[in-house]
Amino acid sequence: MKVGFIQFSPILGKPTQTLERLEYLIDKGKHSDILVLPELCNSGYAFNSRQQALNSSESVADSKFIRFLHEKSNKYNLYIVSGFCEKSDKDLYNSSFLVGPNEYIEVYRKSHLFLNEKDFFSPGNTDYSVYDIGICKIGMLICFDWVFPEAWRILALKGADIICHPSNIVLPDLCQKTIPGHSICNRMFIVTANRIGTEDNLTFTGSSIICDPRGNILTQASDDQEEVMISDIDLNLARDKSITSRNHIFLDRRPDKYLDIAKAIEESV
Template sequence: MEMKIATVQFAPVLGNIEATIAKLGSLLEEADEADLVVLPELANSGYAFSSREEAWSLSERVEESHFLSFLKEECRKHQFAIATGFNERSHDKLFNSAVLLDADGVIGTYRKAHLFLNEKDIFEPGDTGFPVFSLGEVRVGMLICFDWVFPEAWRIMGLKGADIVCHPSNLVLPGLAQRTVPAHAVTNRYYVALANRIGQEKDLTFTGNSLICGTKGEILAEAEATTEQLLITTIDPLQARDKSLTKRNNWLQDRRPELYRNEGLTD
């Protein structure tokens, strides 16, 4: 089973959704052959908010989002699905979220579990857990940026049967996540599509180097550090369901979960 997966590396325009949409329109034209496209973290708003009030003013509800309506139309036009970072307003709360959608609408939402730096002053910690969604025959999970540090999140995706993990990001620590994410791919035997952004906002410089990893941790495609760039590559998502490492070792069967609990740990 073949599918084409793409990442869009670009710089959303802080506080100007129309300018961001204009940028994305041309980049998504280049992704016309893709089946699944991954966009960066907080793609609808930008990142470096001066206050929670500013973040609130730039947020949208999933059910009433101009940005997601634009992406849904792009999905219909190009016949692909999109995973995008999203500044989500829900009742009186803000979440740093990722949304998976296609031409029929929203498939699922993940809310970022592990908040980074000043995000803790703006967003609520995610409350969705780590869901895996069906995209036709393919099982798709989503994690966001700083989640890269926490192997538990990546392992849960594997245990829930993810074939692909989409990783919308606004990375600012050079090289760390880009070195670590391939290890998550190989230790869980699935594909990962890391869509990072570029550019500067206030005192933050984003590191680019988006990448797509195979089930052996190999880099299938990698972007440059400072340029807007589309990556696209062909994968076989069903390869992620083969957990055999050798003729006598299987990633699932060799696990020893009875040893992983209560080893003097408090949580």
């Protein structure tokens, strides 16, 4: 199968212009089975107030952005994962959603908020879920979730073949260096779709990346150019969890030794 990403710059607070830019970019990625877009793709990132974030948000049920991606999904018979500024009642969430043909949709809300995101968004209240789309099983994480190995491992244990990772990364190199390690430790494919450009005092680092379960970088974008890139992947690699003939990343686990991970944070700082 084929997986890909779109690396570009959403326009802060101007969703119509962002959709116009995405129109031809998704058309370029139409031969993918799964296409991943950046974090907060419908809104932009560097809000100057919670009101601006609210004005840039949409609810899942009546989102013009989601309807647009559903149309593209149906037209090209592909699945799309995108970041999304989500309004739900009085709360805002930094979310991602998976859309597919026939109005299929699933939503994940970001667990680990980064810097000023804490001023605008509520911490995510969704589980780490894996979605079986027939050809493969997909998990979703968002940007700063990359720091927390527990999230990746839970999705791996639930059977994810591919993690789709919409991002707005501003810390140079760190995430992109870490992604191959998460791929190796969990034996799964990862597609990190980062954005480019500058908003306020933030410069986004691009370098979107696709890694295989052996930590090989299949595709990596530049740090500042708009790009659509696609890789062929062999899902059998993600379903082979053996490191050697006598070592299996799940069967060799010792959960009885990991109980300390749940202790209060003050004990570990």
